[in-house]
Amino acid sequence: MKKKVIKGFWNNIEKPVYAMAPMADVTDAAFRYMIAKYGKPDVMFTEFVSCDGLCSAGRPNLMKYLLYNEIERPIVIQLFGEKPENFYKSALFARELKFDGIDINMGCPVKTVTKTGSGAALINTPELGKEIIAAAIEGAGELPVSVKTRIGYNSITIAEWVEHLLETNLAAITLHLRTKKEMSNVQAHWETVHEAVELARRTETLLLANGDLDDLDQADKMIEETGIDGVMMARAIYGFPWLFDRSKTRESITAEQRLSAMIEHSRLYEKMFDSKKNFAVMIKHLRAYATGFNGAKELRVMMEDVKSSNDVIAKIVEFRNQYGIESISSC
Ligand SMILES: Cc1cc2nc3c(=O)[nH]c(=O)nc-3n(C[C@H](O)[C@H](O)[C@H](O)COP(=O)(O)O)c2cc1C
Numbered sequence: 001m002k003k004k005v006i007k008g009f010w011n012n013i014e015k016p017v018y019a020m021a022p023m024a025d026v027t028d029a030a031f032r033y034m035i036a037k038y039g040k041p042d043v044m045f046t047e048f049v050s051c052d053g054l055c056s057a058g059r060p061n062l063m064k065y066l067l068y069n070e071i072e073r074p075i076v077i078q079l080f081g082e083k084p085e086n087f088y089k090s091a092l093f094a095r096e097l098k099f100d101g102i103d104i105n106m107g108c109p110v111k112t113v114t115k116t117g118s119g120a121a122l123i124n125t126p127e128l129g130k131e132i133i134a135a136a137i138e139g140a141g142e143l144p145v146s147v148k149t150r151i152g153y154n155s156i157t158i159a160e161w162v163e164h165l166l167e168t169n170l171a172a173i174t175l176h177l178r179t180k181k182e183m184s185n186v187q188a189h190w191e192t193v194h195e196a197v198e199l200a201r202r203t204e205t206l207l208l209a210n211g212d213l214d215d216l217d218q219a220d221k222m223i224e225e226t227g228i229d230g231v232m233m234a235r236a237i238y239g240f241p242w243l244f245d246r247s248k249t250r251e252s253i254t255a256e257q258r259l260s261a262m263i264e265h266s267r268l269y270e271k272m273f274d275s276k277k278n279f280a281v282m283i284k285h286l287r288a289y290a291t292g293f294n295g296a297k298e299l300r301v302m303m304e305d306v307k308s309s310n311d312v313i314a315k316i317v318e319f320r321n322q323y324g325i326e327s328i329s330s331c
Helices: 029-038 059-066 084-096 119-124 126-140 158-166 190-201 216-226 255-273 279-289 296-305 309-327
Strands: 017-020 044-050 075-080 101-106 145-150 172-176 206-210 230-233
Touching: 017 044, 017 206, 029 044, 029 255, 044 059, 075 084, 084 101, 084 126, 101 119, 101 126, 119 126, 119 145, 126 145, 126 158, 145 158, 158 172, 158 190, 172 190, 190 206, 190 216, 216 230, 255 279, 255 309, 279 296, 296 309
Parallel strands: 017 230, 044 075, 075 101, 101 145, 145 172, 172 206, 206 230
Antiparallel strands: none
């Protein structure tokens, strides 16, 4: 007999759900802090973390991925792997670390991940997928367990795959609306989601969808058209931690706000990661913030070789002197 689904925080957050997606090397604890401060989504996820790594002597090296701040809650740890016993152990560890939920990655298409049978490869081994879910649920205790996946491996098999997942006790499923084979090379297949919505409606499991949503207006439209329980957004957050704040648009953020965000984010990054993560990871963020004002292109070039928050500040001072305060007002 099917056991009761543990919903945890998923029961308490508003519906429809607006979730911040996990993005490796992007949504780390520093950026998530910025997001929580400037436009808090209903739920956030860590970057994916290897269960095998967490269950090995290498665990201390992975702890930088598991940092979070209280203001992020609810915060879900995302795990990848292919060994049920390591999901069980990692779930126990997630409880120790006081995460609000556990998400299983069944969608990553990257070869280094799929070649071991993890990520999207689990779509091809559905019974192992179920064992993994059961092991994670067993280790999770009162924490809810969810899955983020794709709508097929080589071709779209959304109904079959979602039906299979719904036979477990998942609190939520997020569908990235592309197949593994499609990577990120085609438009997300929003036209297919209704099949999954119908199946999930008969269960306690929440269904979220993800792919190509640029702003909350687009997200609202898809929620209305599809009847989905929620959406998850990823790349739209680049340079725009205000994404989930309904009172803000990309155009409404002034150059001053962007420059201060660059400094604040850089300082946070250094404070949180010290020497554990290379400052080079920050460059894509800094370049993404620098947009929409006079001289933004030049500022992006200036950010290409920064090595510390002090470098960022020095370049911004140089930029202000070069362009004058008026010329960097938003345009
Ligand atoms: C740089 C990058 C890193 C990603 N890392 C993860 C990850 O760790 N876990 C995961 O489930 N998905 C990951 N994804 C996929 C996103 O969460 C999301 O499913 C995908 O980008 C589609 O959403 P979007 O069109 O809103 O960007 C990543 C995507 C990008 C671009």
